[in-house]
Amino acid sequence: MSFYQKNKLEVKGISKRFEDLLVVDNVSLELKENEFVSLLGPSGSGKTTIFNIIAGLIKPDNGNVIIDNQDFTGKTGRVSYMYQKDLLLPWKKIIDNVALPLIIEGVKKKEARERVKKYFKIFGLEGFEMKYPFQLSGGMRQRAALMRTYMFSKDIILLDEPFGGLDAITKKKMQYWLLEVIKNLNASILFITHDIEEAIFLSDRIYILSDRPASIKEEINVNLPKSRKSEILVSSEFNDIKKHILSIL
Numbered sequence: 040m041s042f043y044q045k046n047k048l049e050v051k052g053i054s055k056r057f058e059d060l061l062v063v064d065n066v067s068l069e070l071k072e073n074e075f076v077s078l079l080g081p082s083g084s085g086k087t088t089i090f091n092i093i094a095g096l097i098k099p100d101n102g103n104v105i106i107d108n109q110d111f112t113g114k115t116g117r118v119s120y121m122y123q124k125d126l127l128l129p130w131k132k133i134i135d136n137v138a139l140p141l142i143i144e145g146v147k148k149k150e151a152r153e154r155v156k157k158y159f160k161i162f163g164l165e166g167f168e169m170k171y172p173f174q175l176s177g178g179m180r181q182r183a184a185l186m187r188t189y190m191f192s193k194d195i196i197l198l199d200e201p202f203g204g205l206d207a208i209t210k211k212k213m214q215y216w217l218l219e220v221i222k223n224l225n226a227s228i229l230f231i232t233h234d235i236e237e238a239i240f241l242s243d244r245i246y247i248l249s250d251r252p253a254s255i256k257e258e259i260n261v262n263l264p265k266s267r268k269s270e271i272l273v274s275s276e277f278n279d280i281k282k283h284i285l286s287i288l
């Protein structure tokens with residue numbers, strides 16, 4: 040990533056306590072335009088709480104969330120957010136699940152369907168518009184959930200372990216697919232994972248988080264070619280980064 044890129048999002052010194060439990064401890068991070076940044080850390084460390092704060096769903100005890108130089112601390116509606124296990128509504132067809140963000144905004148069903156239709160191809164779901172969630176594979180359901188997240192059409196997208204529940208092979212396919220799709224999206228992505236290889240493979244930068252309370256242990260620039268191919272996974276550069284991360288965690 041080049042140094043002159045603009046910051047989309049700045050998280051400045053946020054802390055959060057739930058009663059006696061300090062969950063987030065003075066976390067600062069930034070996300071630049073069109074950047075892919077991962078938060079890598081152990082389960083239960085407070086990563087989701089950091090996302091909830093960025094999305095404005097939770098107010099931090101200290102610190103600020105700045106988006107495009109404006110203070111968005113405690114304000115919702117500025118980012119697209121895919122929760123962990125973001126479920127599709129089983130009684131709605133895929134097209135209506137995906138169109139939900141538009142319906143929420145007050146767009147009529149017919150028009151909402153029209154608007155989302157053209158995205159089915161890039162999300163690899165062409166032909167499945169009128170199916171129900173149970174008729175799709177696990178990977179397809181995840182893509183539909185990602186597509187719904189995309190329909191909130193914000194330029195900052197928070198993804199909380201979107202591939203956590205998938206088998207290793209489907210997960211790898213989804214990672215390649217995600218890299219392809221984001222080339223056309225023009226969005227900055229913040230991605231939570233506890234999978235080291237996934238973080239290296241997808242990211243421009245990685246923040247390594249500590250155990251609870253979450254604090255930032257180190258920031259790592261992933262200096263790998265922007266276009267990621269499978270050979271990268273067995274390259275010495277990839278392994279050096281992996282070894283380094285393992286030594287910190």
Ligand SMILES: Nc1ncnc2c1ncn2[C@@H]1O[C@H](COP(=O)(O)OP(=O)(O)OP(=O)(O)O)[C@@H](O)[C@H]1O
Pocket residue numbers: 057062081082083084085086087088089123251
């Ligand atoms: N609303 C809340 N009230 C009380 N405790 C909470 C609340 N939300 C989260 N916690 C606690 O804060 C800690 C961090 O939770 P969080 O979900 O942020 O972690 P995480 O890193 O996302 O974990 P995982 O990867 O397992 O989802 C947990 O111990 C959790 O029990």
